[in-house]
Amino acid sequence: MASDQALRGLDNLELRPSQGNPEPGRLARKAWAIAWPKLAAIALVLVIWELVTLSGWKKYVFKGPGPVLSNLWEQMQHGMLWATIGWTLRSAVIGYVVALIVGSVIGLLTARIPPVRAAIGAIITALQTMPSVVWAPFAIVLFGENNSAILFVVILGAAPSIANGLINGVDYTPPLLLRAGKTMGLHGFALYRNLILPASLPAYVAGLKQGWAFAWRSLMAAELFIAIIGQVSLGQQLDADQSNLDFASVSAIIIVLLVIGIVVDTLFTKADLAMRRRRGLLDPAAAS
Amino acid sequence: MRVSDEQVTPPAAVGPGASAPSRADAVRLTDVSKAYRTGRAELLALDQVSLTVHDGEFVCIIGASGCGKSTLLNLVAGLDQPTSGQVDTTGRKVGLMFQEPALFPWLTAGRNVELALQARGVPRAGRRAQVAELLDAVRLAGFADKRPHELSGGMRQRVALARALAQNADVLLMDEPFGALDAMTRDLLHDELERICTERTLTVLFVTHNVREAARLGDRVILLSSRPGRVIDEYTLPRAGHRRIDSPEVSEVAARLTDRLREEMGRHGI
Numbered sequence: 001m002a003s004d005q006a007l008r009g010l011d012n013l014e015l016r017p018s019q020g021n022p023e024p025g026r027l028a029r030k031a032w033a034i035a036w037p038k039l040a041a042i043a044l045v046l047v048i049w050e051l052v053t054l055s056g057w058k059k060y061v062f063k064g065p066g067p068v069l070s071n072l073w074e075q076m077q078h079g080m081l082w083a084t085i086g087w088t089l090r091s092a093v094i095g096y097v098v099a100l101i102v103g104s105v106i107g108l109l110t111a112r113i114p115p116v117r118a119a120i121g122a123i124i125t126a127l128q129t130m131p132s133v134v135w136a137p138f139a140i141v142l143f144g145e146n147n148s149a150i151l152f153v154v155i156l157g158a159a160p161s162i163a164n165g166l167i168n169g170v171d172y173t174p175p176l177l178l179r180a181g182k183t184m185g186l187h188g189f190a191l192y193r194n195l196i197l198p199a200s201l202p203a204y205v206a207g208l209k210q211g212w213a214f215a216w217r218s219l220m221a222a223e224l225f226i227a228i229i230g231q232v233s234l235g236q237q238l239d240a241d242q243s244n245l246d247f248a249s250v251s252a253i254i255i256v257l258l259v260i261g262i263v264v265d266t267l268f269t270k271a272d273l274a275m276r277r278r279r280g281l282l283d284p285a286a287a288s
Numbered sequence: 289m290r291v292s293d294e295q296v297t298p299p300a301a302v303g304p305g306a307s308a309p310s311r312a313d314a315v316r317l318t319d320v321s322k323a324y325r326t327g328r329a330e331l332l333a334l335d336q337v338s339l340t341v342h343d344g345e346f347v348c349i350i351g352a353s354g355c356g357k358s359t360l361l362n363l364v365a366g367l368d369q370p371t372s373g374q375v376d377t378t379g380r381k382v383g384l385m386f387q388e389p390a391l392f393p394w395l396t397a398g399r400n401v402e403l404a405l406q407a408r409g410v411p412r413a414g415r416r417a418q419v420a421e422l423l424d425a426v427r428l429a430g431f432a433d434k435r436p437h438e439l440s441g442g443m444r445q446r447v448a449l450a451r452a453l454a455q456n457a458d459v460l461l462m463d464e465p466f467g468a469l470d471a472m473t474r475d476l477l478h479d480e481l482e483r484i485c486t487e488r489t490l491t492v493l494f495v496t497h498n499v500r501e502a503a504r505l506g507d508r509v510i511l512l513s514s515r516p517g518r519v520i521d522e523y524t525l526p527r528a529g530h531r532r533i534d535s536p537e538v539s540e541v542a543a544r545l546t547d548r549l550r551e552e553m554g555r556h557g558i
Contacts, residue, residue, distance in 0.1 A: 003480070004480070014443070015438075179386070184451065186403075194406075
């Protein structure tokens, strides 16, 4: 039949021509295009920082980039800083993983069961807007000044965002896809597993990302607030440096916190982009 | 009973044996009404609609906006319940296709089709071959690994058709499936749909806004009035093999359908 050949021709015409291998220089140029604005921003910050230092503003507290960076470099030579970072990251990961499990289970139950939603839907949103460090005094009474108290604060900080991300995802499952899924006979667990949960993924990932940000800042607040005897953490290091008037070290630790935040955020952003690319949610012109 | 009477049926288009009475009923609607509550007002979407689709018949439903076409398909698909009257699909399996392909964007074309097989309990071992066969039937053999966003609108709609076929449906309900496609693609897909329906002896209930499309594809065309939706006319067309959309025969039927629809729309313009 002539029509099927016409159809095949039309298919070939409509498909985007496949992109060949990128020419060798392209990767380097792309890397540079991504890198230079960041490098420029860092340079600008350093220049402004140096200018403020030169102006002599609060010069006993406010140290310039030179002393701070050399302090950071010095600390990096010693195991102490790494052990501190390691401990804090360990708390962050444990707290986040527990928040992930708790938040996901609560989110799923809330999204699925109307009475549960009526009961705790508003509470989750309220918790989300609340700085979780307000739980610290309560946590100290409950657990004592130890790591459980800190984890409690972190989990309360992160879980509501994760739960809300999942609830939003379930709520915004496109009705048309639901109709399609139901006509093909998906129901119950299979409907959730094959349709609602995958459709929720973008909102869920956004919730995970926000949950991480909340976990990280809750952890810092909790570490500053809750001193564990014999245990160093980045928060406690900040507290100790302030007491010792070692402001170069305070600034160095802040830089460490910033870098960790940026690295983790980049990982989430990469995961998010990969997912959106697979689903065709990225503008191909903007993504290239 | 609402049957076409000789006056409104274009004589040129009626052939002997156009609808073989011996065929079994596939879908039967008896005095079906459907009302929706919107706030205080009650909207009657369908009013006492009775129609029968025979096995292997291609029935087009045409009407202006607000004739309750989508409501009708939802009722037949079992996604909604009528306010009164009976919908009987006589134990046949029903598959539904929409104007949008409604493919799952996180799955490849092949996996989208496979999910329909999985949902009806086809064991994993047999699925692969069936997916290949179904994609081949809609002439997308090489595209199993593409994701929906990598395909054109016409190709996506064919994946959706393959997915509907994967549900092993005897009755295909189609809600303006080609409405969002360009004329050239639509024309080719008419040929494809016709071929597939003949090969698999499918019964089709096809809703459209497009009179030419109805005249091109239908064995029978049913006209619905708007607000409330009622059956106002029925045209039986001869199944004279392959009809071209630009043939004089299709044009003539389309012109008649248009006239009748305008008359109906005019009622609401006063």
